[in-house]
Amino acid sequence: NAGVTQTPKFQVLKTGQSMTLQCAQDMxxxxxxxxxxxxxxxxxxxxxxxxxxxxxxxxxxxxYNVSRSTTEDFPLRLLSAAPSQTSVYFCASSxxxxxxxxxxxxxxxxxxxx
Amino acid sequence: AQSVTxxxxxxxxxxxxxxxxxxxxxxxxxxxxFWYVQYPNQGLQLLLKxxxxxTLVKGIxxxxxxxxxxxxSFHLRKxxxxxxDSAEYFCAVRVGLTTxxxxxYIFGTGTRLKVLA
Numbered sequence: 410n411a412g413v414t415q416t417p418k419f420q421v422l423k424t425g426q427s428m429t430l431q432c433a434q435d436m437x438x439x440x441x442x443x444x445x446x447x448x449x450x451x452x453x454x455x456x457x458x459x460x461x462x463x464x465x466x467x468x469x470x471x472x473y474n475v476s477r478s479t480t481e482d483f484p485l486r487l488l489s490a491a492p493s494q495t496s497v498y499f500c501a502s503s504x505x506x507x508x509x510x511x512x513x514x515x516x517x518x519x520x521x522x523x
Numbered sequence: 524a525q526s527v528t529x530x531x532x533x534x535x536x537x538x539x540x541x542x543x544x545x546x547x548x549x550x551x552x553x554x555x556x557f558w559y560v561q562y563p564n565q566g567l568q569l570l571l572k573x574x575x576x577x578t579l580v581k582g583i584x585x586x587x588x589x590x591x592x593x594x595x596s597f598h599l600r601k602x603x604x605x606x607x608d609s610a611e612y613f614c615a616v617r618v619g620l621t622t623x624x625x626x627x628y629i630f631g632t633g634t635r636l637k638v639l640a
Binding site: 454465467501510514 | 529532555557559565566567568569572574613615617625626627628629630631632633
């Protein structure tokens with residue numbers, strides 16, 4: 410079990426560039442989500458998904474797109490990077506039922522937008 | 524709107540002393556509550572959770588938390604901390620019935636626990 414994996418670990422972009430942050434889990438979890446972590450602001454939910462083909466917006470969705478074509482993968486796309494998107498991004502997955510409900514987090518992707 | 528408040532951004536405490544990290548939530552419906560720990564340059568790891576049942580929840584590393592519905596609180600406690608407990612701690616709530624009929628998690632802004640020798 411690899412758990413939740415994220416690639417890349419680090420990325421530097423120029424303003425206006427696009428990129429995709431990859432997230433995969435091998436635990437057959439229905440629920441997956443993306444957060445960004447900024448100093449003093451905790452984790453803020455960007456997008457989430459309760460299953461393949463179903464996604465919804467979180468607190469800070471602007472500038473980001475997601476899709477969920479398989480249970481395992483949940484990529485996050487930055488359409489046109491801006492310096493305000495400099496952050497640490499975490500992907501998480503979880504069971505959604507019963508006592509097993511727990512979010513498992515990936516190691517994070519550190520993004521710098523110049 | 525649902526929210527989670529962690530009143531203390533930083534808590535310094537001496538080694539072997541007790542500690543309490545405070546968390547309050549606002550929600551008009553039933554919630555599930557969680558505490559996570561984040562060590563430097565790592566992802567978050569679950570400490571404990573309250574889904575239902577006993578209001579006193581025990582977690583890993585000697586931590587426990589008490590769900591208080593009347594005060595809408597879920598404070599985290601440890602009777603004796605170690606240097607290795609120095610980390611950032613996040614309180615989170617799962618809230619249901621979003622616009623798509625699903626649910627989502629809301630996190631607090633975190634409390635940095637600094638254990639002093």
